[in-house]
Amino acid sequence: MNKTTQLSDSALVSLYIAGNENAFEQLVNRHKNKVFTTILLIVKDTYTAEDLMQDAFIKAVHTMKGGRYNEEGKFSSWICRIAHNLAIDFFRKEKRSPMITLEDGSNVFNTLSFSEDSAESLQIREDTHARLRELIQALPQTQREVLMMRHYADMSFQEIAEATGVSINTALGRMRYALINLRKKMQYNDITYDKNLYSE
Amino acid sequence: MIKTSTQNELIQYVYDELADDARMQLEAVLMQDNELAETCSELLEMQFLLQNAVKSPGERAISNILNYSKSLSLQS
Numbered sequence: 001m002n003k004t005t006q007l008s009d010s011a012l013v014s015l016y017i018a019g020n021e022n023a024f025e026q027l028v029n030r031h032k033n034k035v036f037t038t039i040l041l042i043v044k045d046t047y048t049a050e051d052l053m054q055d056a057f058i059k060a061v062h063t064m065k066g067g068r069y070n071e072e073g074k075f076s077s078w079i080c081r082i083a084h085n086l087a088i089d090f091f092r093k094e095k096r097s098p099m100i101t102l103e104d105g106s107n108v109f110n111t112l113s114f115s116e117d118s119a120e121s122l123q124i125r126e127d128t129h130a131r132l133r134e135l136i137q138a139l140p141q142t143q144r145e146v147l148m149m150r151h152y153a154d155m156s157f158q159e160i161a162e163a164t165g166v167s168i169n170t171a172l173g174r175m176r177y178a179l180i181n182l183r184k185k186m187q188y189n190d191i192t193y194d195k196n197l198y199s200e
Numbered sequence: 201m202i203k204t205s206t207q208n209e210l211i212q213y214v215y216d217e218l219a220d221d222a223r224m225q226l227e228a229v230l231m232q233d234n235e236l237a238e239t240c241s242e243l244l245e246m247q248f249l250l251q252n253a254v255k256s257p258g259e260r261a262i263s264n265i266l267n268y269s270k271s272l273s274l275q276s
Contacts, residue, residue: 024269028262036257050261057265065272129253136253151250156217172208179211179246186249 009075017064031076034152035083041136042087052090056083080153135185143178146171214243
């Protein structure tokens with residue numbers, strides 16, 4: 001068993017800076033899904049998101065190996081912030097607009113993981129998650145920001161409040177509205193789906 | 201009608217950020233208040249869904265990152 005598996009992010013960063021490549025592999029595997037999802041929610045294209053995720057980790061590699069890593073904050077928050085900034089920069093440079101959400105819910109998220117989706121239950125679960133990711137993108141910016149910081153950058157509400165310059169009650173309120181909005185929209189979609197299903 | 205302060209505490213509870221004494225107080229209230237308990241259940245359901253809505257990148261992208269890091273180590 002790899003001895004680095006249970007170590008904290010901070011310990012893994014120290015080991016990596018000291019030359020332990022296994023420590024870096026653990027860090028990447030621990031955070032790859034959240035970093036990837038953070039980017040995917042912004043750029044909405046799988047291949048672009050994978051490219052930008054690589055750029056984010058490469059930027060992190062240079063910072064850590066260059067001795068410029070600031071150990072004060074969490075690694076997860078730091079890497080997700082790099083990812084978020086790269087995704088935003090991508091839009092600015094390309095002068096692109098976010099992809100339009102299709103009415104039937106189909107999107108790039110549904111084009112992945114073919115081999116895993118053979119069972120009906122897995123497909124339903126993946127469809128639900130894909131729909132949820134689409135709905136996150138449609139949230140008001142302040143609510144989406146808090147949600148992404150809490151869920152994908154592992155920041156506490158106090159840290160989010162400080163990072164966004166609002167009170168903790170405002171951050172909590174935004175999160176609450178985000179959850180309520182998402183739930184309402186999920187329910188609405190379910191009702192629409194059922195009506196279509198039984199109308200013929 | 202649930203007070204805003206209670207609703208905010210509910211969010212902290214759902215995300216496991218409530219201090220122990222406040223958590224115990226809230227749990228006592230949840231046992232008595234069906235409306236609050238239902239709201240809590242709905243929030244937990246959404247939180248669970250969001251936690252599981254992450255997507256995995258392809259293995260090749262991960263290999264590229266790890267190989268890049270290793271190549272830098274070999275150079276230095």
